[in-house]
Amino acid sequence: SQTIHQWPATLVQPVGSPLSLECTVEGTSNPNLYWYRQAAGRGLQLLFYSVGIGQISSEVPQNLSASRPQDRQFILSSKKLLLSDSGFYLCAWKKGPSTDTQYFGPGTRLTVL
Amino acid sequence: GESVGLHLPTLSVQEGDNSIINCAYSNSASDYFIWYKQESGKGPQFIIDIRSNMDKRQGQRVTVLLNKTVKHLSLQIAATQPGDSAVYFCAEPEGGYNKLIFGAGTRLAVHP
Numbered sequence: 001s002q003t004i005h006q007w008p009a010t011l012v013q014p015v016g017s018p019l020s021l022e023c024t025v026e027g028t029s030n031p032n033l034y035w036y037r038q039a040a041g042r043g044l045q046l047l048f049y050s051v052g053i054g055q056i057s058s059e060v061p062q063n064l065s066a067s068r069p070q071d072r073q074f075i076l077s078s079k080k081l082l083l084s085d086s087g088f089y090l091c092a093w094k095k096g097p098s099t100d101t102q103y104f105g106p107g108t109r110l111t112v113l
Numbered sequence: 114g115e116s117v118g119l120h121l122p123t124l125s126v127q128e129g130d131n132s133i134i135n136c137a138y139s140n141s142a143s144d145y146f147i148w149y150k151q152e153s154g155k156g157p158q159f160i161i162d163i164r165s166n167m168d169k170r171q172g173q174r175v176t177v178l179l180n181k182t183v184k185h186l187s188l189q190i191a192a193t194q195p196g197d198s199a200v201y202f203c204a205e206p207e208g209g210y211n212k213l214i215f216g217a218g219t220r221l222a223v224h225p
Contacts (some may be wrong), residue, residue, distance in 0.1 A: 032211060034212075042217075042218075043202065043215050043216065043217045043218050044157070044202070044215045046212060046213075049211060049212060051211065057211075059212075090156050090157070092156075097211065100145050100147070100162075100206045100213075101147055101159055101162060102147075102213055103159060104149075104156035104157045104158070105156050106155060106156050107154075107155065107156045109154070
């Protein structure tokens, strides 16, 4: 069966510090991968998605970037965090272009102080 | 633009009652819908999906109804339990099925 991991689970960072969040998927190959952000009590905002290694699509202009160095690894980064980067970051995967359902990881709670 | 939205932001029910969570969509060409459950501090969990060639689909204690005429779908939870307390999102694919568009979410609160 497939599993998706995210780490760290929680993170508190000062403004201006760098960020690296990691997401890995097990039990599948060539998945589509997604990064979402969720503000407290709100819905999900798609940040990036990737259909293959090195292929990144950005949905909104922002202070963040994403990379996919390996087939089942998706990384969310920032060089300098802003207060507005605080939120709950969710990684998701789906099997490929022929399927629709996305499956989510446990999330990372980021607080920027 | 096209969007998926929810009628009610919060729904309070008594334990044992049935719950109905509603969702309206605007893209008449949408042919697939998903319901997710998100418990506090956790990632969304897939509950059930439905394709547009169906009007109804049943799972374990959950039923999704799709009314294409009025572009409305609902999630029905039978015999609601405290463990059903969560935020429920409807979602539909967009952009060649590489993306999902989520509704704003409905919070379900189950009272003993």
